[in-house]
Amino acid sequence: MVTRVNEDSVAWRDPKRYLWPLGLAAPLGPFIAWALVHTLGLGLFWAFGAFLWLIFIPFIDLVTGPDNSNPPEEAMAALERNRYYRWCLYLYLPLQYLGLFFGCYFLVHEPMGSGERAALAVTLGVSAAIGINVGHELVHRLPGSERTLGKWALAQSFYGHFCVEHKYGHHVRVATPEDFATARFGESFWAFLPRSIFGGIRSSWRLERARLERHGQRVWSRGNNLLVAWSMSVVCFAPLILLFGWGLLPWIAIQAAIAILLLESANYLEHYGLLRQKRPNGNYERITPQHSWNSDQLCSNLFLYHLQRHSDHHANPGRRYQLLRSFKESPQLPSGYVVMIILSLFPPLWRRVMDHRVLAHYGGDLTLINVCPRKRERVVRRYGTGAYATS
Template sequence: MDVVKVDSSSRRKEQYDGWRDPKRYFWLYGLVIPLSPFIGYFLVKYLKLGVFWASGALVIAVLCPLVDALARLDTRNPPERVMKALENDRYYRYCTYLYLPLQYAGLFFGCWCWVTQPMAGGERFAMAATLGIVGGVGINAAHELGHKRTTIERRLAKIALAQSFYGHFFVEHNHGHHVRVATPEDPATARMGESYWWFLPRTVFGSLRSAIRYEKARLGRRGKSFWNLRHNDILNAWVLSVVLYAVLIAVFGWSIAPWLVVQAVMAVMFLEGANYLEHYGLLRNKRPDGSYERVRPEHSWNSDHVCSNLFLYNLQRHSDHHANPQRRYQTLRSMPEAPQLPAGYAVLILTSLVPPLWRRLMDRRLVAHYNGDFSRINIQPGKRAALEARYG
């Protein structure tokens, strides 16, 4: 066994020309999230504290921000000479693949807890919050997988989305958001002066309409009906959710149905909280012909907080992701020229729930990014005069 390990290590060293990825095995920490229903069960069992049913939420809202605050920012990038080898290293794919069986194991276990464990209403909600975090980070895993060209990864993306009943994200994110990002036309780009609570319904329903429009057009070009279940990527993703929920209710009973809805809503709120902060107020310029300029790093907020990035597969290196959507998470680079967030996503998603706190934290930072030029900011209609008066 020792010989095999040495040979494997030697091959990897040769493959990367002497460079070693310092975070290689830390990516497995992200699997703490889908394991959080099990962790919560054992903490409640042995510590007798029902608050630990919310272990998934506690990891994201408490543990992750604490580690981010104590750890240094991670601005290191892989050297260019190893990018191809790093991109092709299948170990990193398996880290995301492994999320899915654990995600579904956690979901079934959480349903089992709802019907077998002595929980008060608040504790049931706490478990729904945990499963909502599992589903929300599952949407992020689907985001990583859905950008890839391999059939297996695209299918796995739909499976990851089934828990949250958000299958249209598979279509809209790739073909809508990435085309219109940092423009007023994009429902997933938040505007300055727009609160999270105003943004949430706009992005949920706007993204759904956009996904349906795109899928109708795509199938129409192929001479197929929108209702073609086999080829419609929205409908067949939704069918997975219907089947999943039907199986869960058949196994555990109708009493879990309201909590399945709650966890799905919380998963979507978590995802859209990330969307809210990723492009807040940022705007691409228009060319003389009226089209928008190419997406550049400065059109996405960037964050190099290490723990949040480990849990979210480098989602916070969002500037490089939009500049290079096909790039795998382990090769995404820190972009110093991009606007930088003051904290990791975990802290900022919670901050966005309190609009005055969010505005106090982010609006001056946004204005400074554009050197006080309000014509370059994506502003909520009707708010321009008030915002210019406040920050001008």
């Protein structure tokens, strides 16, 4: 389905306009799961979120193939102003929390075993994970109201520090050894995971403390964005625990862990091995489309609000998701994020698929690659020294 986006002067139609609400299937997951279980009588459908993530999205990606179309420059201003695209995001939040409430209700009141409860927790975790991505989109926006909505989107996963670290840490240090959310060549996802989580938390606290001190404010105050974001998680879950009981705690923890795992695996693949070079003055070169891995798979881009057009996002972080473009010069993933996230969980498979692509992107020159220091000698033995320096 298509519709006119720019009604001022450019007769351009957005072919994906009415496809963006597909992403709302994720927060509706608990309702869809309940309907499938009661219609078909199979408890495995409590894992609807897993089926959506692991089967539906990759299958549609495979059928539809990549979409590398870009809006014309003349249509960008009108596309930016069109509030329809904002409402596609805004609607995610009430559905996310409605799904969370009824998911907790089902966990307590529906007759199900521990395996079925775990399956429903996974469905809630997928909703929370895509909610983090919605929050990612919103915390980049200038209106304070959108940034507040972004914090609420992060609250379900207890990942409020992301609103500070991603914008003021990751976007500044991306594709450098100093960035906690940039995976290094040869680094497994399981080694990257704690480095990114705990490094990001520490970094966000340092950044927020420095900001408050510059403005003459106390760190432990209502002006602290981290304390506000973390308190939102308390406000989110305290009423649910009071209403449904402490037995919810393990399932709340599981769904949050699933969301964090999916987010950090996306972080892992987005800049794996990529490195901005240093200029003679010691500063890093500016961020270009070559410093992020991209994927143009249609369905996963719809569910992730063009997150896979990551190069344009880093080059233009103020650009809304519907405007993000595909670049030929960006390194390309062989599949969508969903498939690549699965591969990242198995380091030998990941290395087999990705290491030669990193090397090809840099013409085989290891000096240009962000190599994991702990794996440096192993990488040299495997790929040869060439011009590679170990100092």
